[in-house]
Amino acid sequence: MTRRERWPAVYIMASKRNGTLYTGVTSDLPQRAWQHREGVADGFTKRYGCKTLVWHEMAGAMNTAIAREKQIKAGSRSRKRALIEEMNPDWNDLFESIAHG
Template sequence: MARTYHVYIMSNRHRTVLYIGVTGNLAHRVHAHQDGTGSAFTRRYNVTDLIYAEPYADVDEALRREKQLKRWTRAKKLGLIRRQNPTLQTIQGPYG
């Protein structure tokens, strides 16, 4: 069975902060951010809402995409997110 990797974007409740990451287990990673063990940044800025995710079969491709998105402007990131999630609603599990 092939593994799926995700490039994901999370935000805080007010959508003032965007966090981009990559993971091989999206459900576990989202839960880690929500319970405060995901990263110091997400804990500090209360980043708990998954608002965007892209699946990849290849981890190197996912890592390249993560780096690409991190270089984008906030406006460009929001444009990408809104194409999949126009109202920036929290994506509910199961993730995959």
């Protein structure tokens, strides 16, 4: 992994286009997205099938990432959808783009 992939990140996983959304924070985005995809950890994303990485944003520090996650979670569903569609209008799975550089 490159150094950039180890930086803190905020991300959104989806069950499908306009489906259930999960917002999270991690220090290793490729690993965490893989865990959601494979359903290796019990919890919200496994229960609701949120396996598609549809949005992410890198942060310079974990406290910055956590603050951004809280901001996103406090926002409306329409604001989350707007964030996704600005970066990823077709709601494609972004996993391959972060897993392989």
